[in-house]
Amino acid sequence: MTSPALWSAQAHMPSVIGRQINVVSAEGAYLTTDTGARLFDGTASLWYANIGHGREEMAQVAYEQMKTLEVYHVFGRYTNNRAIELAEKLVSIAPINDAKVILNSGGSDSIDAALKLARRYWNHVGRTSKKVIISREGSYHGLHAYGTSIAGLDFNREGYGTDSLVDGTERVGMHDAAAFAATIERLGAESIAAYIAEPILGTGGVHPPQDGYFEEIQRLCRENDILFIADEVITGFGRTGEMFASSRYKLQPDIIAFAKGVTSGYAALGGLLVAPRIWHPFFEQGADSPIYRHGTTYSGHPVTAALALKNLEILEREGLVARSSELEQVLARELKAIESHAFVAATRVGGFLGAIELSSDVSAEFVTDQVIEQGFITRPLRGNAVQISPPFITTDQEVRDLVGAVRAVLDAAQARTSKARATA
Ligand SMILES: Cc1ncc(COP(=O)(O)O)c(C=O)c1O
Numbered sequence: 001m002t003s004p005a006l007w008s009a010q011a012h013m014p015s016v017i018g019r020q021i022n023v024v025s026a027e028g029a030y031l032t033t034d035t036g037a038r039l040f041d042g043t044a045s046l047w048y049a050n051i052g053h054g055r056e057e058m059a060q061v062a063y064e065q066m067k068t069l070e071v072y073h074v075f076g077r078y079t080n081n082r083a084i085e086l087a088e089k090l091v092s093i094a095p096i097n098d099a100k101v102i103l104n105s106g107g108s109d110s111i112d113a114a115l116k117l118a119r120r121y122w123n124h125v126g127r128t129s130k131k132v133i134i135s136r137e138g139s140y141h142g143l144h145a146y147g148t149s150i151a152g153l154d155f156n157r158e159g160y161g162t163d164s165l166v167d168g169t170e171r172v173g174m175h176d177a178a179a180f181a182a183t184i185e186r187l188g189a190e191s192i193a194a195y196i197a198e199p200i201l202g203t204g205g206v207h208p209p210q211d212g213y214f215e216e217i218q219r220l221c222r223e224n225d226i227l228f229i230a231d232e233v234i235t236g237f238g239r240t241g242e243m244f245a246s247s248r249y250k251l252q253p254d255i256i257a258f259a260k261g262v263t264s265g266y267a268a269l270g271g272l273l274v275a276p277r278i279w280h281p282f283f284e285q286g287a288d289s290p291i292y293r294h295g296t297t298y299s300g301h302p303v304t305a306a307l308a309l310k311n312l313e314i315l316e317r318e319g320l321v322a323r324s325s326e327l328e329q330v331l332a333r334e335l336k337a338i339e340s341h342a343f344v345a346a347t348r349v350g351g352f353l354g355a356i357e358l359s360s361d362v363s364a365e366f367v368t369d370q371v372i373e374q375g376f377i378t379r380p381l382r383g384n385a386v387q388i389s390p391p392f393i394t395t396d397q398e399v400r401d402l403v404g405a406v407r408a409v410l411d412a413a414q415a416r417t418s419k420a421r422a423t424a
Contacts, residue, residue: 021372026053029391029398031377040376042402044391047202047234047353048260050324051314052393058266058310065306074103074300083300086308090273093312095246096256100279102272102292103300107233107259108142110270111196113294114257115146115166118194118227121278124290130193132168134183134226138204138382139174141196141231150196153204153382168193174207177216189224194254196229199245200350205357205383208350214249227254227278233270237261238315238392240351241325248351254278264311267304320392324352330396331388334403343410345384353389355381356406362413370409376402 008016022034029052031039044050051058065082074083087101102113115133122130135141139152149166151157152174157164170187172179184192195217201207221228230253235245239261242248246256254277259270282292298304315321331354335347338356346357358364364380371378371386379387386406390398 028052028054029394038375039372040390040398040402042371042376042378042390043387044389045265046260047239047387047389048265050238050261050392051264051311051318051320052391055266055314057314058307061306061310062266062303065303069302071298071301071303073297075295080300080302080305082302082305082309086305089309089312090262090271093243094256094273095244095251096253096273096275098276099256099273100283102274102294103305104270104296105268105298106142106270107231107257108144108147108270109296110233110257110259110272111141111147111150111231112144114229114231114255114272115150115194115196116294117255117272117274117278117292118229120290120292121227121281122193124281127190129191130225132170132187132192134170134172134180134192134195136174136197136201137171138201138207139171139196139198139231140201140203141198142233174201174204175210175213177213177220180217181220184220184224184226189226192224192226194227194229195221196231198231198233199235199249199251200240200353202234202353203381205381205385206348206350206353206355206387208348209249214251218252229253229255229257231257233257233259234261234353235351237264237312238321238324239353239389241321241328243321245351262311263304263308266307266311267301268298269301269304269308315392318393324392327352327390327392327394327396327399330399331403334400335388338403338407338410341407341410341414343414348385352392353387355385355387356403357383357385358410360384361417362410366413367406367409370412371405374405374408376405378402378406 023031024034025032090101091099135150137152141147145165149164149169230246236258240248254275256273263269332349339347343359343361345359348355364384364386368378368380381387
Protein backbone atom coordinates (compact mmCIF):
# COMPACT_ATOMS: atom_id res chain seq x y z
CA MET A 1 0.00 0.00 0.00
CA THR A 2 1.38 3.44 -0.86
CA SER A 3 1.85 5.69 2.07
CA PRO A 4 -0.38 8.82 2.26
CA ALA A 5 1.13 12.31 2.40
CA LEU A 6 -1.02 13.30 5.36
CA TRP A 7 0.50 12.42 8.74
CA SER A 8 -2.58 12.19 10.94
CA ALA A 9 -2.65 13.61 14.45
CA GLN A 10 -2.21 11.26 17.42
CA ALA A 11 -2.26 8.28 15.07
CA HIS A 12 -0.37 4.99 14.97
CA MET A 13 0.04 5.38 11.23
CA PRO A 14 0.52 1.68 10.32
CA SER A 15 -2.79 0.93 12.05
CA VAL A 16 -4.83 3.69 10.46
CA ILE A 17 -3.54 3.52 6.88
CA GLY A 18 -6.24 1.88 4.81
CA ARG A 19 -8.83 2.37 7.57
CA GLN A 20 -9.19 6.14 7.45
CA ILE A 21 -12.65 7.62 7.70
CA ASN A 22 -12.68 10.42 5.16
CA VAL A 23 -15.36 12.95 6.06
CA VAL A 24 -16.54 14.90 3.03
CA SER A 25 -19.45 16.92 4.39
CA ALA A 26 -21.45 17.57 7.51
CA GLU A 27 -24.77 19.04 8.51
CA GLY A 28 -26.30 19.41 11.95
CA ALA A 29 -25.18 16.45 14.03
CA TYR A 30 -24.37 14.21 11.05
CA LEU A 31 -21.31 13.61 8.87
CA THR A 32 -21.09 12.02 5.45
CA THR A 33 -18.01 10.05 4.43
CA ASP A 34 -16.55 9.40 0.98
CA THR A 35 -18.14 5.94 1.04
CA GLY A 36 -21.54 7.56 1.49
CA ALA A 37 -21.90 6.52 5.16
CA ARG A 38 -23.96 8.87 7.32
CA LEU A 39 -22.58 9.05 10.85
CA PHE A 40 -23.98 10.69 13.98
CA ASP A 41 -21.30 12.91 15.53
CA GLY A 42 -21.47 11.56 19.07
CA THR A 43 -18.34 13.42 20.16
CA ALA A 44 -19.03 16.79 18.46
CA SER A 45 -15.73 16.19 16.67
CA LEU A 46 -13.17 16.77 19.43
CA TRP A 47 -15.74 18.07 21.97
CA TYR A 48 -16.44 21.30 20.09
CA ALA A 49 -19.02 21.17 17.26
CA ASN A 50 -21.55 22.48 19.76
CA ILE A 51 -23.92 24.42 17.48
CA GLY A 52 -23.72 21.64 14.88
CA HIS A 53 -22.13 21.45 11.48
CA GLY A 54 -22.81 23.28 8.24
CA ARG A 55 -24.58 26.42 9.44
CA GLU A 56 -25.23 28.71 6.49
CA GLU A 57 -25.09 31.90 8.58
CA MET A 58 -21.60 31.00 9.82
CA ALA A 59 -20.39 30.66 6.23
CA GLN A 60 -22.07 33.98 5.43
CA VAL A 61 -20.36 35.77 8.32
CA ALA A 62 -16.95 34.51 7.22
CA TYR A 63 -17.64 35.57 3.64
CA GLU A 64 -18.78 39.07 4.63
CA GLN A 65 -15.82 39.57 6.97
CA MET A 66 -13.35 38.38 4.34
CA LYS A 67 -14.71 40.90 1.87
CA THR A 68 -14.24 43.73 4.40
CA LEU A 69 -11.02 42.78 6.17
CA GLU A 70 -9.76 39.25 5.77
CA VAL A 71 -6.91 39.71 8.23
CA TYR A 72 -4.61 42.11 9.95
CA HIS A 73 -2.51 41.48 13.02
CA VAL A 74 -3.09 42.85 16.52
CA PHE A 75 0.53 43.31 17.56
CA GLY A 76 1.47 46.62 19.15
CA ARG A 77 -0.80 49.49 18.06
CA TYR A 78 -2.90 47.48 15.61
CA THR A 79 -6.37 46.18 16.27
CA ASN A 80 -9.58 45.45 14.40
CA ASN A 81 -13.28 45.83 15.14
CA ARG A 82 -14.13 42.13 15.35
CA ALA A 83 -11.32 41.39 17.82
CA ILE A 84 -12.42 44.36 19.96
CA GLU A 85 -16.09 43.28 19.87
CA LEU A 86 -15.24 39.68 20.68
CA ALA A 87 -13.09 40.67 23.66
CA GLU A 88 -15.91 42.88 24.96
CA LYS A 89 -18.44 40.10 24.50
CA LEU A 90 -16.23 37.58 26.29
CA VAL A 91 -15.72 39.98 29.20
CA SER A 92 -19.51 40.38 29.47
CA ILE A 93 -20.07 36.61 29.87
CA ALA A 94 -16.87 35.76 31.75
CA PRO A 95 -17.08 34.31 35.27
CA ILE A 96 -14.17 36.62 36.18
CA ASN A 97 -15.07 40.23 37.04
CA ASP A 98 -13.39 42.89 34.97
CA ALA A 99 -11.40 40.35 32.94
CA LYS A 100 -9.06 41.08 30.03
CA VAL A 101 -8.93 38.86 26.98
CA ILE A 102 -5.96 37.44 25.10
CA LEU A 103 -6.79 35.81 21.78
CA ASN A 104 -4.75 33.18 19.95
CA SER A 105 -5.14 30.10 17.78
CA GLY A 106 -6.30 27.18 19.93
CA GLY A 107 -6.25 25.28 23.19
CA SER A 108 -2.58 24.34 23.32
CA ASP A 109 -1.71 27.95 22.54
CA SER A 110 -3.91 29.06 25.42
CA ILE A 111 -2.16 26.74 27.82
CA ASP A 112 1.26 28.04 26.77
CA ALA A 113 -0.01 31.60 27.09
CA ALA A 114 -1.59 30.98 30.52
CA LEU A 115 1.43 29.28 32.06
CA LYS A 116 3.92 31.74 30.64
CA LEU A 117 1.72 34.56 31.92
CA ALA A 118 1.64 33.03 35.40
CA ARG A 119 5.44 32.93 35.48
CA ARG A 120 5.75 36.36 33.90
CA TYR A 121 3.45 37.82 36.53
CA TRP A 122 5.38 36.44 39.49
CA ASN A 123 8.64 37.47 37.89
CA HIS A 124 7.35 41.00 37.42
CA VAL A 125 6.20 41.38 41.02
CA GLY A 126 9.63 40.29 42.20
CA ARG A 127 8.81 36.78 43.37
CA THR A 128 11.14 35.23 40.85
CA SER A 129 11.31 31.79 42.46
CA LYS A 130 7.61 31.10 41.81
CA LYS A 131 7.93 28.94 38.68
CA VAL A 132 6.55 25.43 39.23
CA ILE A 133 3.25 24.49 37.58
CA ILE A 134 1.17 21.80 39.26
CA SER A 135 -1.32 19.76 37.26
CA ARG A 136 -3.42 16.65 37.85
CA GLU A 137 -2.75 13.03 36.96
CA GLY A 138 -4.92 12.05 34.02
CA SER A 139 -5.14 15.63 32.76
CA TYR A 140 -4.84 16.73 29.14
CA HIS A 141 -3.80 20.29 28.34
CA GLY A 142 -2.87 20.03 24.68
CA LEU A 143 0.42 19.13 23.12
CA HIS A 144 2.54 22.25 22.77
CA ALA A 145 5.69 22.18 24.86
CA TYR A 146 3.97 23.40 28.05
CA GLY A 147 0.93 21.17 27.61
CA THR A 148 3.19 18.18 26.97
CA SER A 149 5.25 19.04 30.04
CA ILE A 150 2.32 19.27 32.44
CA ALA A 151 0.41 16.34 30.88
CA GLY A 152 -1.11 13.96 33.36
CA LEU A 153 -1.36 11.32 30.63
CA ASP A 154 2.09 9.76 30.74
CA PHE A 155 2.06 8.52 27.14
CA ASN A 156 1.95 12.12 25.98
CA ARG A 157 5.11 12.96 27.92
CA GLU A 158 7.19 9.97 26.89
CA GLY A 159 9.93 9.74 24.27
CA TYR A 160 11.40 13.23 24.46
CA GLY A 161 14.43 12.29 26.51
CA THR A 162 13.42 14.37 29.48
CA ASP A 163 10.75 14.19 32.16
CA SER A 164 9.43 17.62 31.24
CA LEU A 165 10.15 19.64 28.10
CA VAL A 166 9.66 22.79 30.16
CA ASP A 167 11.32 22.84 33.58
CA GLY A 168 9.37 22.93 36.80
CA THR A 169 6.26 20.80 36.52
CA GLU A 170 4.66 18.48 39.08
CA ARG A 171 1.55 16.31 39.05
CA VAL A 172 -0.80 15.40 41.89
CA GLY A 173 -3.57 12.80 42.15
CA MET A 174 -6.71 13.67 40.19
CA HIS A 175 -9.03 14.06 43.19
CA ASP A 176 -6.36 14.35 45.86
CA ALA A 177 -6.30 17.76 47.55
CA ALA A 178 -4.11 16.32 50.34
CA ALA A 179 -1.47 15.47 47.72
CA PHE A 180 -1.56 19.09 46.57
CA ALA A 181 -1.07 20.25 50.18
CA ALA A 182 1.84 17.81 50.56
CA THR A 183 3.43 19.07 47.34
CA ILE A 184 3.21 22.66 48.57
CA GLU A 185 4.82 21.55 51.82
CA ARG A 186 7.60 19.69 49.99
CA LEU A 187 8.44 22.34 47.37
CA GLY A 188 7.56 25.42 49.37
CA ALA A 189 4.84 27.85 48.26
CA GLU A 190 7.48 30.34 47.17
CA SER A 191 8.52 28.03 44.33
CA ILE A 192 5.01 27.37 42.95
CA ALA A 193 3.52 29.66 40.30
CA ALA A 194 0.19 28.00 39.56
CA TYR A 195 -2.12 25.04 39.82
CA ILE A 196 -4.03 24.16 36.64
CA ALA A 197 -7.03 21.87 36.19
CA GLU A 198 -9.80 21.03 33.80
CA PRO A 199 -13.01 21.56 35.83
CA ILE A 200 -14.17 18.26 34.34
CA LEU A 201 -11.18 16.20 33.34
CA GLY A 202 -11.98 15.28 29.74
CA THR A 203 -9.60 13.20 27.65
CA GLY A 204 -8.47 11.48 30.85
CA GLY A 205 -11.87 9.77 30.96
CA VAL A 206 -14.53 12.42 31.81
CA HIS A 207 -14.08 12.86 35.56
CA PRO A 208 -16.29 15.53 37.14
CA PRO A 209 -14.90 17.05 40.35
CA GLN A 210 -15.61 15.29 43.62
CA ASP A 211 -17.56 17.20 46.26
CA GLY A 212 -15.39 19.69 48.10
CA TYR A 213 -12.29 19.04 45.96
CA PHE A 214 -12.01 22.41 44.27
CA GLU A 215 -13.04 24.26 47.45
CA GLU A 216 -10.04 22.76 49.19
CA ILE A 217 -7.72 23.37 46.21
CA GLN A 218 -8.79 27.00 46.01
CA ARG A 219 -8.33 27.46 49.74
CA LEU A 220 -4.78 26.11 49.44
CA CYS A 221 -4.10 28.32 46.42
CA ARG A 222 -5.33 31.41 48.26
CA GLU A 223 -3.44 30.68 51.47
CA ASN A 224 -0.20 29.97 49.61
CA ASP A 225 -0.49 32.65 46.93
CA ILE A 226 -0.61 30.12 44.10
CA LEU A 227 -2.49 31.13 40.96
CA PHE A 228 -5.51 28.99 40.08
CA ILE A 229 -5.90 28.36 36.35
CA ALA A 230 -9.02 26.71 34.91
CA ASP A 231 -8.54 24.92 31.60
CA GLU A 232 -12.02 25.38 30.13
CA VAL A 233 -11.00 24.35 26.62
CA ILE A 234 -13.67 21.61 26.65
CA THR A 235 -16.05 22.92 29.30
CA GLY A 236 -16.27 26.54 28.13
CA PHE A 237 -19.26 27.91 26.21
CA GLY A 238 -22.08 25.74 27.44
CA ARG A 239 -20.89 22.15 27.70
CA THR A 240 -21.80 21.99 31.39
CA GLY A 241 -25.12 23.81 31.15
CA GLU A 242 -23.50 27.13 32.11
CA MET A 243 -21.42 29.35 29.83
CA PHE A 244 -18.40 28.29 31.91
CA ALA A 245 -17.90 25.34 34.24
CA SER A 246 -16.23 27.78 36.62
CA SER A 247 -19.73 29.13 37.37
CA ARG A 248 -21.20 25.68 37.79
CA TYR A 249 -18.51 24.56 40.21
CA LYS A 250 -18.09 27.95 41.92
CA LEU A 251 -14.47 28.42 40.86
CA GLN A 252 -12.70 31.78 41.06
CA PRO A 253 -9.83 31.31 38.62
CA ASP A 254 -7.09 33.87 38.11
CA ILE A 255 -6.91 32.76 34.47
CA ILE A 256 -9.30 30.78 32.28
CA ALA A 257 -7.97 29.12 29.13
CA PHE A 258 -10.59 28.62 26.43
CA ALA A 259 -10.80 27.40 22.80
CA LYS A 260 -13.00 24.85 20.97
CA GLY A 261 -16.58 25.88 21.84
CA VAL A 262 -15.85 29.60 21.41
CA THR A 263 -16.33 29.10 17.66
CA SER A 264 -17.87 25.60 17.80
CA GLY A 265 -14.88 24.77 15.63
CA TYR A 266 -15.84 26.96 12.65
CA ALA A 267 -12.39 28.53 12.98
CA ALA A 268 -9.27 27.90 15.05
CA LEU A 269 -9.47 30.16 18.09
CA GLY A 270 -8.31 30.01 21.67
CA GLY A 271 -7.55 32.52 24.34
CA LEU A 272 -7.42 33.58 27.95
CA LEU A 273 -9.65 35.42 30.36
CA VAL A 274 -7.35 37.13 32.82
CA ALA A 275 -8.27 38.48 36.27
CA PRO A 276 -7.39 42.07 37.31
CA ARG A 277 -4.69 40.98 39.74
CA ILE A 278 -2.70 39.58 36.83
CA TRP A 279 -3.43 42.10 34.10
CA HIS A 280 -3.17 45.22 36.21
CA PRO A 281 0.61 45.72 36.15
CA PHE A 282 0.66 45.25 32.38
CA PHE A 283 -1.91 48.04 31.87
CA GLU A 284 -0.47 50.56 34.34
CA GLN A 285 0.67 53.86 32.84
CA GLY A 286 4.40 54.32 32.83
CA ALA A 287 7.49 53.49 30.87
CA ASP A 288 8.35 50.75 33.41
CA SER A 289 5.17 48.74 33.02
CA PRO A 290 6.02 45.28 31.65
CA ILE A 291 5.16 43.86 28.24
CA TYR A 292 3.75 40.38 28.02
CA ARG A 293 5.82 39.20 25.07
CA HIS A 294 3.41 36.61 23.84
CA GLY A 295 1.25 36.66 20.75
CA THR A 296 0.79 34.69 17.58
CA THR A 297 0.39 35.71 13.97
CA TYR A 298 -3.33 34.97 14.03
CA SER A 299 -4.14 36.48 17.46
CA GLY A 300 -7.32 38.53 17.01
CA HIS A 301 -7.92 37.30 13.45
CA PRO A 302 -11.02 39.19 12.31
CA VAL A 303 -12.67 36.29 10.44
CA THR A 304 -12.14 33.98 13.40
CA ALA A 305 -13.45 36.64 15.80
CA ALA A 306 -16.51 37.25 13.60
CA LEU A 307 -17.25 33.51 13.66
CA ALA A 308 -16.89 33.41 17.44
CA LEU A 309 -19.29 36.33 17.81
CA LYS A 310 -21.86 34.63 15.57
CA ASN A 311 -21.40 31.33 17.41
CA LEU A 312 -22.05 33.04 20.76
CA GLU A 313 -25.10 34.77 19.26
CA ILE A 314 -26.46 31.41 18.08
CA LEU A 315 -25.86 29.79 21.47
CA GLU A 316 -27.85 32.59 23.12
CA ARG A 317 -30.55 32.97 20.45
CA GLU A 318 -31.36 29.26 20.38
CA GLY A 319 -31.02 28.71 24.13
CA LEU A 320 -28.40 26.04 23.51
CA VAL A 321 -26.68 26.36 26.88
CA ALA A 322 -29.97 25.54 28.64
CA ARG A 323 -30.51 22.79 26.09
CA SER A 324 -27.12 21.33 26.95
CA SER A 325 -28.31 21.15 30.57
CA GLU A 326 -31.47 19.25 29.51
CA LEU A 327 -29.38 16.90 27.41
CA GLU A 328 -27.17 16.22 30.42
CA GLN A 329 -30.24 14.84 32.22
CA VAL A 330 -31.13 12.62 29.26
CA LEU A 331 -27.57 11.33 29.00
CA ALA A 332 -27.38 10.76 32.77
CA ARG A 333 -30.54 8.60 32.64
CA GLU A 334 -29.25 6.55 29.71
CA LEU A 335 -25.86 6.01 31.30
CA LYS A 336 -27.43 5.01 34.62
CA ALA A 337 -29.43 2.39 32.74
CA ILE A 338 -26.40 0.91 30.97
CA GLU A 339 -24.35 0.80 34.17
CA SER A 340 -25.75 -2.60 35.15
CA HIS A 341 -24.40 -4.18 31.94
CA ALA A 342 -21.88 -6.91 32.74
CA PHE A 343 -19.29 -5.27 30.45
CA VAL A 344 -19.65 -1.79 31.99
CA ALA A 345 -17.41 -0.93 34.95
CA ALA A 346 -18.75 2.59 35.59
CA THR A 347 -20.34 5.58 33.91
CA ARG A 348 -19.70 9.28 34.50
CA VAL A 349 -21.55 12.42 33.47
CA GLY A 350 -20.69 16.07 34.06
CA GLY A 351 -22.59 18.44 31.83
CA PHE A 352 -23.46 17.13 28.40
CA LEU A 353 -20.34 15.00 28.37
CA GLY A 354 -20.14 11.50 29.61
CA ALA A 355 -18.09 8.35 29.56
CA ILE A 356 -18.87 4.66 29.70
CA GLU A 357 -15.97 2.90 31.37
CA LEU A 358 -15.83 -0.69 30.16
CA SER A 359 -14.83 -3.81 32.05
CA SER A 360 -11.69 -5.67 31.00
CA ASP A 361 -13.86 -8.05 28.92
CA VAL A 362 -13.91 -5.61 26.03
CA SER A 363 -11.79 -2.71 24.81
CA ALA A 364 -12.99 0.82 24.16
CA GLU A 365 -11.18 0.71 20.79
CA PHE A 366 -13.17 -2.36 19.74
CA VAL A 367 -16.47 -0.88 20.94
CA THR A 368 -15.95 2.48 19.23
CA ASP A 369 -15.00 0.73 15.96
CA GLN A 370 -18.15 -1.43 16.13
CA VAL A 371 -20.39 1.50 17.03
CA ILE A 372 -19.23 3.32 13.89
CA GLU A 373 -20.55 0.39 11.86
CA GLN A 374 -23.95 1.21 13.37
CA GLY A 375 -23.69 4.84 12.31
CA PHE A 376 -22.49 6.49 15.52
CA ILE A 377 -19.14 8.10 16.28
CA THR A 378 -17.75 7.75 19.79
CA ARG A 379 -14.11 7.78 20.90
CA PRO A 380 -11.90 5.75 23.22
CA LEU A 381 -10.59 7.69 26.21
CA ARG A 382 -8.01 6.82 28.84
CA GLY A 383 -9.10 4.11 31.27
CA ASN A 384 -10.96 1.95 28.71
CA ALA A 385 -13.75 4.50 28.48
CA VAL A 386 -16.00 5.58 25.62
CA GLN A 387 -16.59 9.30 25.11
CA ILE A 388 -20.07 10.71 24.56
CA SER A 389 -20.37 14.46 23.94
CA PRO A 390 -22.63 15.23 20.96
CA PRO A 391 -23.56 18.71 19.69
CA PHE A 392 -26.12 20.72 21.69
CA ILE A 393 -28.63 20.45 18.80
CA THR A 394 -28.94 16.71 19.43
CA THR A 395 -32.44 15.35 20.12
CA ASP A 396 -33.28 13.29 23.20
CA GLN A 397 -33.93 10.33 20.91
CA GLU A 398 -30.49 10.62 19.31
CA VAL A 399 -28.89 10.39 22.77
CA ARG A 400 -30.95 7.27 23.46
CA ASP A 401 -30.03 5.80 20.08
CA LEU A 402 -26.32 6.47 20.60
CA VAL A 403 -26.22 4.78 24.01
CA GLY A 404 -28.43 2.05 22.55
CA ALA A 405 -25.84 1.42 19.83
CA VAL A 406 -23.13 1.02 22.49
CA ARG A 407 -25.41 -1.37 24.37
CA ALA A 408 -26.03 -3.45 21.23
CA VAL A 409 -22.28 -3.79 20.66
CA LEU A 410 -21.74 -4.78 24.31
CA ASP A 411 -24.60 -7.30 24.14
CA ALA A 412 -23.08 -8.89 21.04
CA ALA A 413 -19.63 -8.97 22.66
CA GLN A 414 -21.09 -10.55 25.79
CA ALA A 415 -22.97 -13.14 23.75
CA ARG A 416 -19.77 -14.05 21.90
CA THR A 417 -17.83 -14.33 25.17
CA SER A 418 -20.52 -16.56 26.74
CA LYS A 419 -20.61 -18.77 23.66
CA ALA A 420 -16.81 -19.05 23.61
CA ARG A 421 -16.82 -19.99 27.31
CA ALA A 422 -19.58 -22.56 26.75
CA THR A 423 -17.66 -24.27 23.92
CA ALA A 424 -14.30 -24.12 25.69
C1 LIG B 1 -8.71 20.43 28.31
C2 LIG B 1 -7.93 20.70 27.06
N1 LIG B 1 -6.98 21.63 27.07
C3 LIG B 1 -6.26 21.92 25.97
C4 LIG B 1 -6.49 21.26 24.79
C5 LIG B 1 -5.68 21.59 23.58
O1 LIG B 1 -6.45 22.23 22.62
P1 LIG B 1 -5.98 22.26 21.08
O2 LIG B 1 -6.08 20.84 20.61
O3 LIG B 1 -6.97 23.20 20.46
O4 LIG B 1 -4.60 22.78 21.02
C6 LIG B 1 -7.48 20.29 24.73
C7 LIG B 1 -7.76 19.58 23.47
O5 LIG B 1 -8.50 18.61 23.44
C8 LIG B 1 -8.22 19.98 25.90
O6 LIG B 1 -9.15 19.03 25.90
